[in-house]
């Protein structure tokens with residue numbers, strides 16, 4: 001992850017918009033948990049994030065900071081050429097400003113950097129906002145996991161995107 005962070009630091013200098021993307025660290029977890037509780041009805045615990053950062057060698061987690069404040073995060077498991085997104089969230093006060101799109105774009109770049117060619121995720125069938133975001137990034141529905149979400153027994157829509165050269169990001173920008 002260190003190499004990727006170095007690449008990002010160069011990109012941040014070029015961008016100059018106050019946004020920083022970097023790998024998640026243990027000390028970020030309290031800020032992440034605050035957003036997690038706001039974003040999800042069945043939030044992950046601090047221990048779950050800590051376990052991902054310390055014990056899961058497939059896991060890659062990223063935070064998005066605006067002027068030093070963590071305002072979003074996302075993560076995935078990269079196994080061989082497939083990246084499985086586990087979570088993505090933007091702090092409520094910062095939604096609707098294309099920051100979720102920036103974050104997903106960075107996750108796709110990170111996945112490509114680590115050798116993934118395809119990306120998948122599950123999303124609640126009722127979460128039309130997230131589905132709309134994913135479609136802009138080349139995700140297409142591929143099936144349903146019935147009753148996947150235990151809090152309300154809601155089905156999950158399974159979506160997949162190809163991470164071809166310039167593909168997802170190019171499509172997102174052109175829409």
Ligand SMILES: CC(C)(COP(=O)(O)OP(=O)(O)OC[C@H]1O[C@@H](n2cnc3c(N)ncnc32)[C@H](O)[C@@H]1OP(=O)(O)O)[C@@H](O)C(=O)NCCC(=O)NCCS
Pocket residue numbers: 039040087088089090091094095096097098099100101102122123124127128129130132133136
């Ligand atoms: C999903 C989420 C990350 C999107 O982040 P965001 O910063 O608000 O999204 P953006 O401003 O980048 O918008 C990107 C696209 O998402 C969709 N979108 C965002 N807000 C929307 C809204 N209020 N209504 C409909 N679509 C919306 C649109 O397709 C939008 O593209 P457009 O602006 O070109 O129309 C954010 O809403 C969030 O954190 N939600 C709670 C957690 C969650 O549901 N995570 C996904 C779990 S699978």
